[in-house]
Each structure stands twice: as C-alpha cells, then as structure tokens.
Amino acid sequence: MQSPVRWGILGTARITRRVAPAIQSAPAAKLIAIASRSEEKAKAWAEKYECPQIVESYEQLLERDDVDVVYIPLPPHLHAEWTIKAAQAGKHVLCEKPLALNALEAETMVNACQQAGVCFEEGVMWYHHPRATQIRDILNQGRLGEIRRVTSAFSFPWQSSVEPSEEYRFKQEQGGGSLMDLGWYCVGASLWTLGMLPEEVFGREVLDGSVDESFSGWMRFANGAEAAFDCSRNMTSRRWIEIAGTEGSIVCDDFTRPWQEEKTRFWIHDAQGNAEVVNCEAATQETCLIENFSQRILTGQLDNQQSLGLKTQQVMDRLLKSAKSKRNENEF
Incomplete structure (x- = not known):
C-alpha cells in the first residue's frame, strides 16, 4: 500500500471534530469520505472539514475501493457490528472506546480483524503522544x-x-x-x-x-x-x-x-x-494517533495495540x- 492511507469515517459524532482535522494534518493520511444517515448533517460536516465525498450509508462507504481504513465513532453498542463488517470488507479499523459492550463482543471484533488480516486499534489518543x-x-x-x-x-x-x-x-x-x-x-x-x-x-x-x-x-x-x-x-x-x-x-x-x-x-x-x-x-495527540495508525498499515504491524484494548475491556x-x-x- 502506498502513502497516504485513505480514510473514511462512519458518522458525524462529536469526537470527529478532533479526528477529522487530525486526518487532514497527518502526513501519512488522507480523508476521503464521510458516511452519515443524515444528508443534512453530512453536507454541513463535509463542508466544515473539507471532506471531498459524502456517502449515504455506512455500507456504501465500506464498498468503496478508494477507502483503506475506517474510523468508527459510533455509540458502543454499534462497534462490534460495524467493526466486523469493515473487516470483512477488507478495511482497517480504528474504533472509539469503549471497544464494545463487553469482552465477548470485543473478542469477536479482534478475531474478525485478525482473520481478515487488517489493523485494529482502540481510539485512545494519549498513548500516542x-x-x-x-x-x-x-x-x-x-x-x-x-x-x-x-x-x-x-x-x-x-x-x-x-x-x-x-x-x-x-x-x-x-x-x-x-x-x-x-x-x-x-x-x-x-x-x-x-x-x-x-x-x-x-x-x-x-x-x-x-x-x-x-x-x-x-x-x-x-x-x-x-x-x-x-x-x-x-x-x-x-x-x-x-x-x-x-x-x-x-x-x-x-x-x-x-x-x-x-x-x-x-x-x-x-x-x-x-x-x-x-x-x-x-503535539496534537489526535494527529499522533492517526499518523501512527496509518504507519502501522503501511508497514504491516497488525497487532500492535489491539491486545491492550481487549484486556481493558476484560477488566x-x-x-x-x-x-x-x-x-x-x-x-x-
């Protein structure tokens, strides 16, 4: 895979106000598309954060050939569903914390990403500062x-x-x-x-x-x-x-x-x-996270952080x- 890594985002949650500029400023990353179930929210968000593409559904974003990795800022009860779907579509996944509702769900997410050969990590940013x-x-x-x-x-x-x-x-x-x-x-x-x-x-x-x-x-x-x-x-x-x-x-x-x-x-x-x-x-820790995760994808370091997120969920x-x-x- 060649740099920059191409990013898509599922949803316009508040945390994306920090993550979108981080993707824009990370040297190894490029923001490609935002997916939202609200066209009005998506248009306003895309204009504010200079996102070139608006996608009408999460499924359509996962089908895009010009997206390498997805950021999932959805509520926790949706993390397992969309992480697994993203992995099955061959997309790397950065998922917000908490990873899931429980450790069993988190394990299925980790296993799905391992089986698909994609990077997976929790979106805790201070680790990367x-x-x-x-x-x-x-x-x-x-x-x-x-x-x-x-x-x-x-x-x-x-x-x-x-x-x-x-x-x-x-x-x-x-x-x-x-x-x-x-x-x-x-x-x-x-x-x-x-x-x-x-x-x-x-x-x-x-x-x-x-x-x-x-x-x-x-x-x-x-x-x-x-x-x-x-x-x-x-x-x-x-x-x-x-x-x-x-x-x-x-x-x-x-x-x-x-x-x-x-x-x-x-x-x-x-x-x-x-x-x-x-x-x-x-340093801006959001940018550090995006850059480090993008570099992991470029260098093939698949399991660098997923074990810590899973252990956190277990505790x-x-x-x-x-x-x-x-x-x-x-x-x-």
Whole structure:
C-alpha cells in the first residue's frame, strides 16, 4: 500500500471534530469520505472539514475501493457490528472506546480483524503522544524502582445540549456510564503501566438511572502492585495519574489530554520529595494517533495495540460485575 492511507469515517459524532482535522494534518493520511444517515448533517460536516465525498450509508462507504481504513465513532453498542463488517470488507479499523459492550463482543471484533488480516486499534489518543513515550522510557530505565501503585482520576461536570434521552452515555444497553466513558482511560493506563492483568478487582458505582454516574475501582496484581481510580460526570474536571515506585514517582495532572498542548509536562519526584519538571514536545495527540495508525498499515504491524484494548475491556467487565454484586452489601 502506498502513502497516504485513505480514510473514511462512519458518522458525524462529536469526537470527529478532533479526528477529522487530525486526518487532514497527518502526513501519512488522507480523508476521503464521510458516511452519515443524515444528508443534512453530512453536507454541513463535509463542508466544515473539507471532506471531498459524502456517502449515504455506512455500507456504501465500506464498498468503496478508494477507502483503506475506517474510523468508527459510533455509540458502543454499534462497534462490534460495524467493526466486523469493515473487516470483512477488507478495511482497517480504528474504533472509539469503549471497544464494545463487553469482552465477548470485543473478542469477536479482534478475531474478525485478525482473520481478515487488517489493523485494529482502540481510539485512545494519549498513548500516542510523545509524552507517553517519555514516561515509558523512564519506567523502562527503572528510575522509579519497583512500581507499587498506580492511582488515577478522570471526571468532568456533564454539560451538553443533547437531551439525556438521545445520549448513549445515559443508556446501559448502548454502553453508557462513567466507567465505560471515563474509567476506560484509568483502567487502560494501569494496564499500560504494569503490563499485566489484575488478579483481583473491586468496583463501587453510584447510579443515575440505569448507568453509573460515578465509579471507583481497585485492582491488585500478581507482583503485589495495586491500582486505584475514580471517574465521574458530576465532579470538577480532573484527569491526573500518579505512578509510584519504591524509589520515586511520576505525577501527571492531565494524562488523557494536555490542558495546553504547548505546555505538555509531568513531574518526577524522588524519595526525598525533590521534584523535577519534565517538559515534553508539543503535539496534537489526535494527529499522533492517526499518523501512527496509518504507519502501522503501511508497514504491516497488525497487532500492535489491539491486545491492550481487549484486556481493558476484560477488566471493565470484572469491575462492573464486582460493583453490581456488592451493591446491597454493608448498607446501614
């Protein structure tokens, strides 16, 4: 396959406002077409993001010979269906998180892409920022000693012009809830840091209707390390992580997305409390993701990231099961 990799997008979800410009600015990518079931929305979107082609249906986009990869920003309950259809059509797939409603669905998606010989990845962008590479290098160098605990939080006060009845994040059957929407980043970051699945998990949810408005989780790993997190859509904006070892710690107060792209940084604290600020290369993480995924397609690296997404989904299932099984315990 020759560069640039040709991209199509299924739907005009809000996240495409960031991803479309990223495709336009990534050297190895080119935006070809947008598919939407609303012609009016598609026309407005295509004009705003300079997309040359409008396709009336998702099926028609998958049939196009001039599209190599599809980005799927649809609600989670549609991810499995359209990932499998895209793979069967020979398209590489970048799928938004959460990957699916559960781990079984996620496994079918991964298997379909493996059988079709196409690239598949979850759309978590911070993994691709240069800052993540710097943090990984420090962990690999052993500067923190033995990692003992990962603590993280992701929350924001929900404000949207979309009615709750029309928003999938408020519907359990469509993959809603703060754990699936926000906790995914915290769980994934813990697995990314420690490189293994937990042996034990505990979850605690605060419900709003059928979905969790807030969620707290804890994980214990075979090497004795622990991870704890909380996520919420009724709290002030927080997106921080601490990775603590026997000889030092890393603190990042905006790991899911830099508060300011031009001031991307994190801190290293030694055992005596001395803090070192590590300034990072300024970059747009959406563009980094699109470029890295496009390069994977060009070089044939098929299974680079799919295992982390699948493992994250597996842990999410266990956390939700824990929260529901303990819902009525310890009540006064």
